[in-house]
Each structure stands twice: as C-alpha cells, then as structure tokens.
Amino acid sequence: MNQTVFAPWDDPKEKPLIRFKGVTKRFGDFTAIDDLTLDIYEREFFALLGPSGCGKTTMMRMLAGFENPTEGVIELSGQNIVPVPPNKRAVNMMFQSYALFPHLTVYDNIAFGLRRGDMPKHDIADRVDEMLKLTRLEKFAARKPHQISGGQRQRVALARSLAKAPKLLLLDEPLGALDAKLRQATQFELVDIQEKTGTTFVIVTHDQEEAMTVASRVAVMDEGRIMQVATPEKIYEAPNSSYVADFIGDVNILTGTVKPAGEGLYQVHWSEGREPNIAASDKNFSEGQTCHLAVRPEKIAISADRPADADNALQGKVLDIAYLGNLSTYHVELQSGKVIKAQTANTRRVSRRSFTWEDPVWVSWTATAGVLLDR
Structure with missing residues (x-):
C-alpha cells in the first residue's frame, strides 16, 4: 500500500496554518524571541525543542494570547491574531499541571468548557462521549481526578482540551510529570490521538x-532563535550546525581545517602531526576553512586491529564503558588526548565483551558517516 508522505512544508501551494512573521518579544532589556519567522501547517505535530530559557514557552504563550509580541505578526489561518483575546482564538492550551477540577468527575471536567459555551445539552453529551472514547476513559467517567492514575489524568486534560475542537492545541511539557515507561506509552497515544482528530x-x-x-x-x-527546522530524521542525520548536532543525541565533534580532496571529498586536519580524516560533503568548503566533523557514536566501529579498508582509523585506549543494556558506549582516548565515543549493540552477554578498560583499540568510520559543518 503506497501511503502518501505527509510533508505540506515541501509543497509551495500549501498555505500554512500558523505564521510567525518577524516576531520579536522583549521583556525589558531581555530579548526572549529574536526576529522569528516560521510556518506551521495544518495537521502537523510540531515540536519546539531547546534548553530552558531558549524562548520556546514564550512562543507558545504568544500563540495562546497570554503574551503579545513586541514586534511582528502572528497569523492563524491568514488572520493576524495578535489583537484577538485568548478566549476568542481557535486555540487551546494543555498545561503541564493538567489543571483539572478536583471536585468534578472526569466527565464533568471534559464537559466544563462546552457548558460555558452555548452548545445544546445533547450535543455536549455526544461530544464528551466521543472524547472519552478517543482517550479510552469510558470506564473512568464517574471518577474524580484523585481516583485515577497520573497517565489517566493526563488523558482527561487532553480530552478536555480537544472537546471544543480547536484548530490548534498547544501542549506545554505535557508528559513532564509521568515516569519514563509511561511517558513512552503516552507519546504513542498522543500521536495516535493527534492523527485521529487531525488537530x-x-x-x-x-x-x-x-x-x-x-x-x-x-x-x-x-537564545530566542530557531537554529534548524526539519523532520526528526533530517535533524539527526543532517544537522546544520554543531549546536544542533550536539543538542540531539550523542555525537563526536572533531574541529579542524579543511582541504579539498577530490569530488565531494575533504581532508580534515584536526590534530598537529596526525593524519587527516576523510569526509564526504555536498557543501562547498574552501581550503583552510575551519570546520566541524560530527560523527554519531553508532557509526563508529571499534576493533583490536587497524581495519584494512577504513577511510578513517584512529588508535587509542578504552577509558570508560557505559553499559546501557542493549548498547555499550566505549569512551576511547586517542593519542592526541581527545576522547571519541563508539557504540556497539550488546548481542552477547557482558561477560563475553571483547574490550575492557585500558585496552588498546582502533576506532574507525567511513567518509560518509560524518557530517561536515561550517559552524
């Protein structure tokens, strides 16, 4: 079955649902959002990711109407929503704390926002039933929030947020209060619900x-700027800067200078007196330009002897081993003093591990395993 790939951002004819146009937000002397332009499309599940204080919550609060931009325009379905008060926007927000009413049942919590509108009673009942079904809470409709689990409370908050069929739902760290295993299960639930509702x-x-x-x-x-917007695969496999490469997943970054070495190939001179690394890149680099070679640990092999056909091979010794159950990450100290991380799948029991601390080893990777970056 050939499923069409959902990628409205690649279609120039698609109109975005949300547009940030030159948006800046200052709090006194502090610039929280710095001249931001961004399009988000209908039916997207869009993630704002970054460290604390990077401006992601400010962006969300501006979409909800709790903050107004200092400069610029925010459009929803082609309309500037900056002057529109929060309760008149087709936008709903689900808070990290869930903010459920403790004295109301699950059913009444979901119905609360609908009852404040002018929806007929039987329509409210139908809509609440639909939301209970969507979030698999039918059995818990008569319970109060303290009588259900954290994961179920999270689903009640979601059902309540979706009950009024907003065009846009904002989720602020929605899974922060859940334990690791439940978070994982809930992530897939969220995706499922988002696909079913098309919100x-x-x-x-x-x-x-x-x-x-x-x-x-x-x-x-x-720091208030968007460094890269792309699909998760592209962000991971083709980051546009060492900041993005370093922020997503584990990565080794070798900084050096570049020398062209044939069609789409470059030598990376990264340590005095050591042989250069070879890296492939579609980007053009000029001779002597500073560059950063980002290589993911799972793309680096570790072996006792130098591999005969490796594009890049460096000698070192095992400094540390992080055992992660299904994987082991080896921290290998090179002769230059730099530490490289190499990851292997644990297909055998730990007692049969090939290398241990202080062992001399070779780490190697192909010319196409890394991404050559100019910043």
Missing part, C-alpha cells in the same frame, strides 16, 4: 527523545 499540535519540550518520537517536524531553538 494541529504544537508541543514544547526539552526532551529530545520525546520530540523525535512524536513530531512531524522539530524546531531546535537557542
């Missing part, structure tokens, strides 16, 4: 794994 979701998170699991696209932010 556009914008999630704020500092958890890169969460962003990579749920999002159709991720915006990596730093």
